[in-house]
Amino acid sequence: MAHPKRKTSKTRRDKRRTHYKATMPALGVCSNCGATIKMHTVCNECGHYRGKLAVEKEVTA
Amino acid sequence: MRHRKKFNHLSRTSAHRKAMLSNMASSLILHKRIKTTVAKAKALRMYVEPLINKSKTDNTHSRRIVFSHLQNKEAVSELFREVSEKVANRPGGYTRILKLGNRQGDAAEVCFIELVDFNENMLSDKADGEKKRTRRSRRGGGAKKTTTPATEPTAKAVEAAEETKEDKASDSEEKKEE
Numbered sequence: 001m002a003h004p005k006r007k008t009s010k011t012r013r014d015k016r017r018t019h020y021k022a023t024m025p026a027l028g029v030c031s032n033c034g035a036t037i038k039m040h041t042v043c044n045e046c047g048h049y050r051g052k053l054a055v056e057k058e059v060t061a
Numbered sequence: 062m063r064h065r066k067k068f069n070h071l072s073r074t075s076a077h078r079k080a081m082l083s084n085m086a087s088s089l090i091l092h093k094r095i096k097t098t099v100a101k102a103k104a105l106r107m108y109v110e111p112l113i114n115k116s117k118t119d120n121t122h123s124r125r126i127v128f129s130h131l132q133n134k135e136a137v138s139e140l141f142r143e144v145s146e147k148v149a150n151r152p153g154g155y156t157r158i159l160k161l162g163n164r165q166g167d168a169a170e171v172c173f174i175e176l177v178d179f180n181e182n183m184l185s186d187k188a189d190g191e192k193k194r195t196r197r198s199r200r201g202g203g204a205k206k207t208t209t210p211a212t213e214p215t216a217k218a219v220e221a222a223e224e225t226k227e228d229k230a231s232d233s234e235e236k237k238e239e
Contacts, residue, residue, distance in 0.1 A: 049183075054183055
């Protein structure tokens with residue numbers, strides 16, 4: 001079986017990791033209350049989804 | 062290879078998974094809306110929708126088939142009494158999944174799964190959408206065409222508007238997944 005000849009240096013390891021990036025989630029604005037929401041989720045503030053009341057406030061919290 | 066592995070095993074043995082889905086299905090039928098993770102909700106959707114379909118024909122045989130899946134007397138009678146009545150005109154798609162974001166603790170994606178016909182808030186302005194039935198199959202389409210044209214122009218306009226909206230939504234979803 002093949003084996004690594006050298007330990008991977010810190011530089012090489014860190015260079016590889018420069019491509020590991022966090023991606024921004026897709027955000028939108030609630031059409032009812034204007035709060036920032038994650039796309040395709042019920043609004044956390046007012047419980048509306050696509051302009052309609054989906055979840056009453058007590059239940060969301 | 063994951064060829065033809067269609068359903069989610071949910072990290073459970075077959076018996077465990079079946080028991081869980083059976084319990085969840087009973088709860089959904091009794092309470093109309095339950096809170097769970099998105100993965101489980103999607104698995105549950107595949108499990109309950111055929112059972113709700115079965116409830117449309119009320120006879121001993123279909124009741125026994127449904128009972129074998131639910132193992133809950135109350136849920137079966139609720140399904141055949143209340144649910145089947147409300148669901149009668151709906152050609153499939155009895156459940157809705159509403160995503161609620163990630164929960165504290167394990168950051169799992171949480172959602173509500175509910176029976177579409179029991180959420181009055183979401184139903185109200187969809188009443189007109191229920192009437193028009195779209196048939197995608199070409200078989201038997203000719204007969205329908207002669208009956209629909211009278212209502213078609215307005216319905217089409219609404220449909221087109223909805224489609225563009227949905228397209229945008231699905232586009233952004235795809236971006237997110239990438």
